[in-house]
Amino acid sequence: MxxxxxxxxxxxxxxxxxxxxxxxxxxxxxxxxxxxxxxxxxxxxxxxxxxxxxxxxxxxxxxxxxxxxxxxxxxxxxxxxxxxxxxxxxxxxxxxxxxxxxxxxxxxxxxxxxxxxxxxxxDAVLEARLGEIADLAAGGRSGEALALLDRRVQPHGRRPAPGADTPAPHDPEAGRRLAAGMRMLRGxxxxxxxxxxxxxxxxxxxxxxxxxxxxxxxxxxxxxxxxxxxxxxxxxxxxxxxxxxxxxxxxxxxxxxx
Missing domain, CATH: 3.40.50.1820 (Alpha/Beta hydrolase fold, catalytic domain)
Incomplete structure (x- = not known):
């Protein structure tokens, strides 16, 4: 990027x-x-x-x-x-x-x-959760990364809306942004x-x-x-x-x- x-x-x-x-x-x-x-x-x-x-x-x-x-x-x-x-x-x-x-x-x-x-x-929990999103995005799975991010930003215990877990096709630019941004929030x-x-x-x-x-x-x-x-x-x-x-x-x- x-x-x-x-x-x-x-x-x-x-x-x-x-x-x-x-x-x-x-x-x-x-x-x-x-x-x-x-x-x-x-x-x-x-x-x-x-x-x-x-x-x-x-x-x-x-x-x-x-x-x-x-x-x-x-x-x-x-x-x-x-x-x-x-x-x-x-x-x-x-x-x-x-x-x-x-x-x-x-x-x-x-x-x-x-x-x-x-x-x-x-902290370790925040870094692990954001790292999982970053790894998906960096691995050519930006749609899955966004779906996981959407679940993580919801309040704990809230069920996702119907169809929310269906990932969008990979978008290289979105993948680069997600991976870079999530990895900034470490240490x-x-x-x-x-x-x-x-x-x-x-x-x-x-x-x-x-x-x-x-x-x-x-x-x-x-x-x-x-x-x-x-x-x-x-x-x-x-x-x-x-x-x-x-x-x-x-x-x-x-x-x-x-």
């Missing part, structure tokens, strides 16, 4: 030039292709409804042959942050959340952070960087997540980790009203609304 020199896929929502509008930059999770920001739509609506301008970027667009770890991916994004102007709120979902937390030391101290199922550390621990961040931070995780849960988070005393009861890796879709209320309250408390 070679992306050096390419334009980073991005989508902008909300007021482009409204005076006083805070700017939120969102880093995407691992997706088989760029989805234009659809993965974060419920949260984006909450952010734009509060008057923020939101830029959503494809985190994997910074990956090339030399990007073999989360630290390397974060370094790529460190070089790109200046392209987006001032960032008042840095957001991330899953892999994007991990990268966002790795970037906290490079941001202004007052910058707020909003993570949805964004791990601050890996990392950003606890110290996150706890040292002086700005506000809200981390949202699902209480029934099969992947990123409460044990994969870290926070300082002025930060908040909120567990959504019964939710999996996508609490913003499973419990949209609850997550939107949390985000709205966070923005008001931190003075980010217009």
């Amino acid at each position: 070679t992306t050096t020199g390419r334009t980073v896929p991005a989508a902008v929502f909300g007021p482009e030039t409204a005076a006083g509008a805070a700017h939120a930059l969102v880093l995407a999770p691992v997706t088989p292709g760029w989805d234009g920001g659809a993965f974060f739509a419920p949260v984006t609506r909450a952010l734009t409804g509060a008057g923020l301008r939101v830029t959503v970027v494809d985190t994997l667009s910074a990956v090339d042959e030399g990007t073999d770890s989360l630290a390397a991916l974060a370094a790529r994004w460190r070089e790109r942050l200046g392209r987006y102007g001032p960032v008042d709120l840095l957001c991330g979902n899953a892999l994007g959340g991990a990268v966002a937390q790795a970037l906290l030391p490079d941001l202004a101290p007052h910058t707020a952070a909003l993570l949805v199922s964004g791990p601050v550390r890996s 990392f621990d950003l606890t110290d960087a996150v706890r040292a961040h002086p700005g506000p931070l809200l981390q949202i995780v699902g209480g029934h997540s099969q992947l990123v849960g409460r044990r994969h988070t870290a926070a300082a005393g002025h930060h908040r980790v909120h567990v959504i009861a019964g939710a999996g890796m996508r609490p913003h879709f499973e419990r949209t009203a609850e997550v939107s209320d949390l985000v709205g309250a966070f923005l008001r408390e931190k003075g980010l609304t217009t």
